[in-house]
Structure formats: structure tokens, C-alpha cells
Amino acid sequence: MTSKTPENQKLDVPPPYNAVARHGVSAEPNHDEIARFNFLANFNKFMASELSPGNKLAYDKRVLPAFQKTHGREPKDRFEIRHAMNDDPFHRFWSALKRNSMEMRQQNGRAMVLRQIDEINAKARQFNEGRDTLELHPEIEIPRYQSAVDIHCMPGSYHGEELPGDVSAGANYDCGIFATTGGGLGALTDGGGQALVKWIRETRPGWEPRRVLDIGTTVGHNIVPLALAFPNCEFIAIDTAAPILRYAHARAQSLGATNIRFIQANAEDLSRWDDGTFDWVQTTMFLHETSGKALPKILAEGYRVLADDGLMLHLEQPEYSDEMPLYEQFIRDWDAFNNNEPFWSSMHALDMKDEMVSAGFDRSELFETGVRAVVDTEIFPQSDTEEGEDHGRAAFWHAYGAWKNRDELQEAAE
Template structure:
């Protein structure tokens, strides 16, 4: 039995000037989903593992006459296992339900939300949209993580639907682990920089694939003197991101609609180039290109740092690789698996960085005490400090 307390209620989510207003029913739907996700992760998931270890692996290895050789074989064997089928179907269903719950809530109040965003955005030069931008196939061939219309689709003028939906649901999907502003990754990176490199004061920061700015806002707050550029291909994300940042009192970020393949900034323009959970949505063709762009745009002495989920290295069991790879096959994340197989270090070096300037580390999300009070946790976070793998390099 898990020691964990239930996930925090959606009522704790951080509210800003464009956050959709939820009724009691909306909160109940999100709370159900957060609890269902927790149940799947802590109660059902161990049973899935047990079925693999006790039944599926011995049976399959006996039939093969050798050990399972990769996660593909694990997936094939587990696909016929009823407990895995149930866990997987429920996981997919909770994701579909999360999208429907968020989308319905946003559509109900879309006009007033768009008006609020317009008022906050106020035709500012810090919101730079490019209606001529060709959305890369990597971002639009499928609805990434089952979000209807993906990050880019616009159905009405000045649309922000998908930005608002993304913001509204992530607290439930993550069980509040990223904090009430869903910014635990960005906060962790800012804290790591301040503690480890207190003399590092970037003047220009670039964030790739910023979505609605959850993780770039803490960087902009940590370096208020810096000029921050946050890029994404999705206009509805950027409109929402800009309005959200303004409403949170953050004015030093320019949100720009652009493709990370080709950003056009001068050589050596930035001191810090960051991303959070961006690379698993990039492709085998784009990632090396984008890393080369980063190297080109980074000043000598500058830093590039990226938060991601861990790579599937040799030290990760085939079962863990298979379970982590669930999103590739069931959650419309087509690049998730291939990206986590890459030799990221080699890619960074191939982009031009020196081997002795490369690093990989783990950073823990800063636990939001408004969501998880100290008294409740009794000094123990019970896994609430979300962990990220961070890789990067100094130039």
C-alpha cells in the first residue's frame, strides 16, 4: 500500500488573468482524474510489473530459449497480458478525459477569455506572431499527447483555446508535482544556476518550445535584467503565454512564433539557451540541426541546458524502458522512444561543443509548499519533488 497522500485538489492550481474559470464540476472532474492517475501509478502499475516479472518474462524467455533482447519484445509479450491491457486502456482514457474536460471548460468561456488575453497582450511588441510560418510536420502530423488540434490549431481569431486547455489540465495530469504554477522544472533550473554558478548573469536568454511559458517565466524572474526570448510554433500557446506572463507581472519575455530549426539570430547572440521537455517532440532530422543552431547562437562562455525525461541507457531495465515508452505507442508521442534512445552526449558534441564542457545531471523540482505544506509532508516529500534529467554544455 502506498504511503502517499492523495494528490492536491485542482482548486490549488495557480490562477492568473487568463486562467479559465472552473466550476465545481470542472474541479471534480480534474480531481477524479488526478486521483485516478495516482491510483494507476501506485496501485495498478506495481501489479503490471509483477505480472511481467512472475509470469510474462519467464514464459516468454522459456518459449524463446533466450532472454528478452529489447523493449520491443517486452511490449509484444505484454500486449496480451490482461492487467497491462487494463492499465494501458485506463491510462489512455484518463488522457482523453483530461483533454475533453479542459477543452469543454475553455470553449464554454472562450469569448471572454480571448478578450482578457487581448487586453493583456495589448498589441505589444513582445508578442511576435508569424501567420506565414509553416508548422513543421513533427508538430502537426498527429495531435501530440491527444490534445485535439495540437499546439498550433486556430479555429477562431486570436484563438487561445489550446493554450488555456494545456494550462488547465497539467496540474491534474501531474498530481500537482510541478507546483501550483506548473513551473517546477524552470524553478529547478533557475535554482541550480543560482546555487552552482552565482556569477553567471545571462544578458540574453532563449527558450525553445516554450508552450505557454510555464518554465521560462521562472528564468525571467530569476534574471529580471535579462532579455528573454521564448519561441514556439503554436500561436494559441504564445498568445496565452504572453497574456499569462503579463498577468503574473513578468515583462522581460518576448514570445515569438518561430521554428527552432532556423531562428535567424546572429552568431553568439545568447548567453543561455534552455528548454524544458522539448526534445522528445523533436525528430531525428531536427534535433541535430537545432543543436547546431544552439551552438551557433550561443556566446563563448554561454550555457545551454535542457530538462528532459531520462534516456533509455544500458543501465535502465528493459521493463522500465518498455513502460516509459508507453507514450510513444499510446499517447501520440511519435518521437518519444527514438529520442530517448539517442546518444545525446554525442549529438551535443557533434553540434560543436567540447567534450569537457558537456554535462548531465539530475535536478529535483522545487516543492511548492502552498500545494504540499511542510507540516503534511513531515520533512519527507514522498516523491513529490519531480526529477528531471538535465543535459547541456558550456561554450
Template sequence: MDGDVSIAVKTSAPMAGEPMQDYRQVLKHGIMPRTSHDDAERFNFLYHLNRHVRGPVMAACRNAYENRVEPAFEKEKGRKPKNRHEARKAMLTEPMFQFYSSLRRASMEQRQQAGRWVALSQAEELRERAAAYADDDALQLNPALTTPRYVTEVDHHCMPGSYYTEYMEDDVVNGANYDVGFFSSFGGAPTMSGPGEGMVAWLKAYRPDFKPKRILDIGSTVGHNLAPMAMAFPDAEVVAVDVGAPVLRYHLARARSMGINNIRCVQADGADLSMFEDESFDIIQSCLLLHEISYPAMRAIFKETYRLAAPGALVYHADVGGYSDEQSLFEKAMRDWDAFYNNEPFMSTLKDIDVFDFFADAGFKEDEFFHASPLGYGPGKAQMGEGRLPPKLAALPGLNLFGSRK
């Protein structure tokens, strides 16, 4: 593709100023846990709380930083903070930042407990409903798989047991929890597939005649962002990989109940996909994976994607971007919040690297790189083009797409 172009990307997450959403609008499917009136209103409350915290309370934090925190730092040190880390640490004793942080952390913990209440109360029923959709060909689990330490050491998003913990045989509880409360965590998205929808829209514009036969999605969880791709290419074989058996069982049942029958779920570590043949996939993607894995795992995954990509294949990852000089230290420090207080320890370090260096180290060629931003949970149009992602795009709200052809 010559030059940079823009495409309209319809996202499923409401932006500031858009009408408020209601939990009852959330996409229902055959494995979705049942919710009572009180359950729905609990999720609605948390959704509204999150919007309030990230809107007016965030604005109050900015005011406190500019009028109290930074002047106090400059008075003590004789200079302004030199980076986002100093800015964040300077805010730790600021009451408004403490208020913001306590609200955000509490809302996430409450969201997890609200979801777990619903999922655990229906655990046996959900297990039976999921089993009705399962078959040996479409669900390939590996009980002997060693879950990577970067997963076991962290309850991601404050979700007890993260993606992999099982409470009974053939369990789906953590998958159900992830799905049923997603609305509250991510701004009231009815389909909960904003990035996936964005990737499909980008792909249709970037390669309108591309007809992949095999698609691989790494770190697929319950399939929010893979379902749009599977529906866009119904004749393709679509493989979902994740380390968590509960989320994969739920993923397959969710897809089948939505009439999506071309997805196969495989329990595996993305750093070792030796069960798949060399050059056997036309698209390899991940969505919101990179910020949850370690550098060694990222290097291994990129090498595996190079091995698995067929000639001419597209390999891309959608995730958070870095920073630009146009952003204030306050903005940068606040965008680091999840890394320190929401059990996302790799989110900050991901913003310090150029993801395209990992492509290059794995064997991909510089002149085959491409990018797009923002995709899903971002405003306006997605800008896309050849080469590495420019810093000014990487810093936009929403997700960035880092990619390469082979």
C-alpha cells in the same frame, strides 16, 4: 565546477507518499480559465486516477510480467526477452497490461476533453482577456510560418490540434486547455513549473554569480517552465519561441498577468532562428522539447543554438533520460509506454541516443559538457557535474539536464 555535487531541488509535483493535492490549489492568474465546482472535481478525479494507475495498477503489471508474461515468453522462445521492445510486445496480450493501458489512455483523453470543455466554453472571453495583455513588441507572430511535420502529424498528449491549431482569429483555446488541465496530467503540481523551478535552483548552485542579459527558451508553449527563469533574472531580456500562435498568445498574457514583464514571445521554428543575431544569448534552454521533435529537427536546433550562443553562454535541455543496466526490462518497457500509446512517438528513440553527441556535432566542445539529474518531477536531490550524463543518473525518475558551455 570540479567534481559532482548535489543540490536540494524543490519540485512542485508530489511524490508517492506525499499528501494528496486539490485542484483548487492550482496557481491562478489573470488568463486562467474559470472553473466551476464540477470542473474542479473532474480534474481532481483524473489526478487521483492517474496516481492510482501509476501506483497500484503499475505494481500489478509488474507482478503480471514477472509471473506470467516473462515465463510464457521463456517457455515459447527458450530464452528471456532480449530487450525492452520484446518485453513490451510480450505484454500486449496480458490483460493487466491492457487494463493499465486502457486506463492511462482514457484518462489522458478525458483530461483533454475536460480542458477543452472549459476552454472552448470561454473561447471569446479568453481571447479578449489575452488581447488586453498583448502588444506588437512583446508578441511577434508569423502567419506564414510552416508548422513542422513532426508537429502536424501528431496530436501531442492526445490534445486535438496540438499546440498550433486555431479555431478563430487571435485564438488561445489550445493554450488555455494545456494550462487548465496540466494539474491532472502531471501529478497535481500547484504551480505547474516543477522543471523550471528545478532549472533555476540548479543554475543558482552551478553558476551563483551568473547574470545573463538575454535568455532564449525554445518550445516554450504557455511558459510554465520559463516563468521561474524570468522571475529569477528580472533584468534579463527573455525570449520565448514556439511554433504555435495560440500558446504564445496565452503565454504572454499569463506572464503579464503574473507581473512578469521581461518576456517576449516569438513564433518561429527552432530549426530556423535566423531572425536572431549570432552570439546574442547568454542562456539557451529548452524543457521537455527534445522528446517531441525528430532527429533532423534536433540536429538543426542544436546547430542554431551553437550559432546563437555568446562566448561563455550556457546551453542546456531538460528532458527524459535513457536507460541503465540496473533497470529491469519491465521498467524499460513501461517507460516506453508514452511513445506508443500517448502520442509521443519520439520519446522512445530519444532514450536510445546520447544527447551530447548532438552537442558535439553542432560544435560544442567535450570538455565544456555538464549535466544534472533529476530536475522537477523527480525525488530527492539533483546531482550535477561535469561531462556527459552517467547512465545511472539518466535512468532516474524525473528529468535530466544535458548542457554545454560555449
């Protein structure tokens, strides 16, 4: 998941924070907390729509001409643009605002959660205790790439605990996404999962996977819609952080998604599962939070446990190809250097097709597509198109996928 505003998201008016849907372990905001999140949602919208274009203006009018004069050439990569832009007063101003908006989101969410931490933990225990669908393994170490920084500026990151058996990390993560994305992921911030349900039903009508693996599940907001859409399928959702999993399990149980097993595991080693165990292996805005050493291992293990005719699908933002202008690469790179996303830049510089071939896929099995969130008409009642899809407000992701040995199986059947 993802706490960043997804690719190409444009919002006219962010819905009020009290449009957030409640579930069994939701933190309950008071008047002032709602007001702060409403301010932040509108502040983020203002920065994206009104202030952000000023970066391109500063680059075209000041930074690029100065660079050309000094060096006698165009910038050769996004890093040269970043170093030049970091000296520009407008870009420094915009960056400071953007960084502070994320810190304010985290601090407001954290204060809201800590104010009622005993109540939230108690609610989670009601859904977690005595159920075999939550499996924690304290021996699982938090990878260095997860523990080195507080990802997304979230204090304690995903694995921080305030109390034994705590779920505060998950509660904080959950309550702030709505404000950061301006509601573009829906009232339950499950737009990614809803998008996957719609995509798979349009792409392969009638397909019924038997077992699905969701890697880096965080609070489970992307897997719950799939579990509800395929009630006869077994879902395995893994993460390395116990607090996140406790919250995710309780959240899913309260929403009726009882066919998900949440297991503490590291995706670099899936040896507890046999070859070909899963019909679908997926991640949603997760790969950019892994290291250069971990990512190939995760892809290779995912390939191993994927059954023939199975689907591997990774939702991310687009890679930095030669077709993407250097300025766009630079502005997309902002999170890597300013939002505690240290692997964002290097991951998006990879050729994901090459990475998936190295993991075991044949190049002919690969595909790329776009996956668009299903618009939440409860909070965005007005539609921009006759088809009923509000494409100005719906979040959009780039997807890297593959069907394992599907053509070979079809040929054998014929």
C-alpha cells in the same frame, strides 16, 4: 513542457484542483469541472501507486517465463517486451485506463475552455494588443512532427484554433497539467522553471545572463520564473504555434514577467539571430517532441547562437543506456505508442552526449545533472525531510548540459 508525470514523482494525496493558482487568462472551472479534475488527479495517483506495480508482476510471473519458453532466450530489447506485454490482460487493462485518463483530462479541459472561450480570448487581448513583446509570423509552417498527431491527445494539438486570434489551445494545456501531475509542478505548474532558478543559483552563484533563449516554450510556464528571477535579462521564448504563444504572452504579462519576448519561430532555423547572441539556450521536455531530422538541426543552431561561456541545458527524462534495465525502458516507452508521442522512444534511445558533440561542443564541456522542482508549500504544507524539501512529491528531471568554451576562456584569463 511536459504534460506527463515527471520522473520519480510520487504523491501521497494529490491537492484539490481548486489549489490551482489563478492568473490573468486562467480558465475558471465550475463545480463539476473541479470535481472531474479532482477525480482524475486521484485516479492518476491510484494508477501510479496501486496499479502500475502490477505490470512488473505480470512481466515477472507470466510474460517473461512464457517468452523464455517460446524463444529459449531473454528478450533482446524493449520492443520485444512491448509486443509480449501487449498480450497480457492486466497490462492491456492498465494501458486502457492510462490512455483514458489522458483523454478525460483533455476533454474536461477542452469543455471548460470552450464554455468560456470568448471571455478567455478577450482577457488575452487585453495583455497582447499594442505590445511589442509578442511577435507572430504566419509564414512559419507547423512542422510535420507537430501536425501529424494531436500530441498528448490534445484536440488540435498546440496549433489548433477555434476562432481567429484564439488562445484556447494554450488555455486547455494550462488547465490540465495540474491534474495529470497531481500538483507536483506547483500551483502555477511552474516547477520546472522554479527548479532551473534554484539550480543555476546553486551551480553558478552571482551569474547574470544577458539574454536567454527558451525553445519550445508552449505556455511559458517554465520561463516565467527565470524571467522574474533575472529581471535585467532579456528572454526570448519561441514556438511554432501562434495560439500557444498568444496565451503564453498574456499569461506572462499578467504575472509581471514583462522582460520576455514571445516570437513565432522554428528552432531548426535561428538565422534571425547572430552567432553568440544568447548566454543561455534551453529546452524543457521539448526534444522528445521533435523528429530525428529536426533534433540535430535544433542542437546545432542552439550551439551557433550560444555565446562563449554560455550554457546549453535540456531537461528531459534519462536516455535508454545499457545500464537501464530493458523492462524499465519498455515501461518508459509507453507514451511513444499510447499517448501520441511518436518520437519519445527514438529520442530517448539517443546518446545525447554524442548529439551535442555533433552539434559543435567538445566532449569535455558536457555534463549531466538532475534538476528537482521546488516544492510548493502552499499546496504541500507537510515536509518529509528536516531540510524542508519534500522529495517524495517534488518532480525530478534529467538534464543534459554544456558550458561553451568556458575552460578556454578561463585559461586565457589566467
